[in-house]
Amino acid sequence: MSAAKPIHTITIERLNKSYNEGGIGELHYIIKDVNLVIRGGEFFILLGPSGCGKSTLLNMIAGFISKTEGSLRVGGKDIHKPDRDRAVVFQQADSSLFPWLTVRQNIEFGLKMKKVPPQKRREISDYYTGLVGLSGHSDKFPKELSGGMKQRVQLARVLANDPEILLMDEPFGALDAMTRRTMQKELVRIWQQTNKTIVFVTHDIQEAILLGGRIGIMSPGPSSHISQIYEIPLSYPRDVAAAEFYEYYNLIQSHFEE
Numbered sequence: 001m002s003a004a005k006p007i008h009t010i011t012i013e014r015l016n017k018s019y020n021e022g023g024i025g026e027l028h029y030i031i032k033d034v035n036l037v038i039r040g041g042e043f044f045i046l047l048g049p050s051g052c053g054k055s056t057l058l059n060m061i062a063g064f065i066s067k068t069e070g071s072l073r074v075g076g077k078d079i080h081k082p083d084r085d086r087a088v089v090f091q092q093a094d095s096s097l098f099p100w101l102t103v104r105q106n107i108e109f110g111l112k113m114k115k116v117p118p119q120k121r122r123e124i125s126d127y128y129t130g131l132v133g134l135s136g137h138s139d140k141f142p143k144e145l146s147g148g149m150k151q152r153v154q155l156a157r158v159l160a161n162d163p164e165i166l167l168m169d170e171p172f173g174a175l176d177a178m179t180r181r182t183m184q185k186e187l188v189r190i191w192q193q194t195n196k197t198i199v200f201v202t203h204d205i206q207e208a209i210l211l212g213g214r215i216g217i218m219s220p221g222p223s224s225h226i227s228q229i230y231e232i233p234l235s236y237p238r239d240v241a242a243a244e245f246y247e248y249y250n251l252i253q254s255h256f257e258e
């Protein structure tokens with residue numbers, strides 16, 4: 001449904017974010033000297049320990065947080081505010097869904113705002129409801145859904161607006177292990193079908209290797225930067241029990257032990 005859209009590169013050069021705590025004294029750099037190119041259509045993982053600045057970087061790409069120095073561009077255009085083409089999927093679906101609207105109404109919300117005619121809205125929401133595996137649940141309210149189903153609604157709602165880039169901040173972090181595994185598989189399938197660029201934040205090495213085409217490792221903060229990028233050429237769906245998977249796991253794990 002969105003294959004005809006352009007796919008732009010995200011280019012980050014010498015990017016810094018600092019907070020001047022208390023207004024005096026030394027600047028406190030959260031991230032410093034981040035250089036990164038994320039290709040259009042790729043599944044890119046930002047992996048790093050808790051508190052290193054992954055969400056800060058993702059929110060800067062989203063345009064929610066301003067940069068201090070450096071450059072941050074999508075397809076050559078500077079990012080300085082949020083845009084429809086960069087959608088964010090959060091860990092807590094609850095805080096992003098409207099509880100008084102049904103699944104269908106939630107998914108169609110952005111389309112209604114854009115004044116898409118009702119019949120076209122229905123067509124689009126039916127398509128994405130099916131894509132995320134929620135057919136038959138369109139008339140339910142969020143409170144009638146499990147955590148995994150709510151996360152699927154959030155994903156369908158974001159996809160219905162047809163953004164070019166999906167920015168995902170530990171989207172499966174609050175789910176139980178089994179649901180999480182299912183959602184990881186589904187996300188890979190959806191990514192393969194929609195051709196979106198995905199930037200996915202996690203601190204889970206296994207999740208990173210299951211999903212990512214490339215994994216950017218963020219160094220522990222403060223002054224965090226991308227210390228290494230690993231290419232993961234394994235075909236999808238990936239098997240955590242496979243010897244090659246284990247090799248990548250050990251390689252990345254050892255990186256954190258250094």
Ligand SMILES: Nc1ncnc2c1ncn2[C@@H]1O[C@H](COP(=O)(O)OP(=O)(O)OP(=O)(O)O)[C@@H](O)[C@H]1O
Binds near residue numbers: 048
């Ligand atoms: N407005 C702010 N002012 C000062 N420091 C901040 C501000 N926002 C975030 N920080 C600090 O920036 C650092 C990075 O936070 P961030 O949430 O980006 O890390 P993270 O890697 O996403 O962590 P987690 O994996 O735990 O979610 C933290 O030390 C945090 O305290």
